Amino acid sequence: MIDNRSKYFVFVPFCLLAQAYQAQGIVKYEWKSSIKPFVNLLIDNDINIIQMPCTESTFKNRLIREPMGITKYDTKDFNIHCEKIANEVYEQIKQLIESDYKVIAILGIEQSPSCCVNYIYTNHGNENRKGLFMGKLYDKIKEYNIPIIGVNRKYINKSLKQLEKVIDEIN
Numbered sequence: 001m002i003d004n005r006s007k008y009f010v011f012v013p014f015c016l017l018a019q020a021y022q023a024q025g026i027v028k029y030e031w032k033s034s035i036k037p038f039v040n041l042l043i044d045n046d047i048n049i050i051q052m053p054c055t056e057s058t059f060k061n062r063l064i065r066e067p068m069g070i071t072k073y074d075t076k077d078f079n080i081h082c083e084k085i086a087n088e089v090y091e092q093i094k095q096l097i098e099s100d101y102k103v104i105a106i107l108g109i110e111q112s113p114s115c116c117v118n119y120i121y122t123n124h125g126n127e128n129r130k131g132l133f134m135g136k137l138y139d140k141i142k143e144y145n146i147p148i149i150g151v152n153r154k155y156i157n158k159s160l161k162q163l164e165k166v167i168d169e170i171n
């Protein structure tokens with residue numbers, strides 16, 4: 001049986017493909033819908049793209065919402081919501097790896113209370129930390145050593161280069 005599928009996967013935040021899911025006033029830069037350079041790079045290299053659920057818009061059905069800081073999001077209910085979604089994403093990653101597919105990277109969005117990877121601006125200045133969802137996912141998948149790349153929507157070059165490097169390694 002001929003089967004020509006790509007075995008490579010990258011997991012992306014929901015809003016990397018659908019920026020309309022971001023909080024109001026956040027979509028300020030060049031791309032209005034998806035953050036195209038990442039999507040184009042993945043498509044050009046035949047990487048399967050998995051869109052992770054958006055924890056903030058699915059919490060209490062808040063698609064249209066004002067931006068809120070991480071301290072406001074850091075509640076028991078929101079953490080339970082993030083834990084549930086992190087578990088679902090973990091199960092999907094585990095299933096792929098056990099099926100001999102390769103998850104080559106996970107992308108996050110810097111400055112997001114849920115999905116940041118390295119830093120977020122808070123009332124106390126810049127904090128180096130992961131978001132409430134990304135931190136939980138990271139704890140579950142540590143053993144797989146999958147690169148997690150934080151996208152700064154304003155300055156995408158650094159993270160784009162990181163992703164290019166990961167893709168170069170499989171080509």
Ligand code: SF4
Pocket residue numbers: 013014015016021022023053054055056057109112114115
């Ligand atoms: S929670 Fe994550 S996926 Fe949803 S808008 Fe924020 S950064 Fe994007």
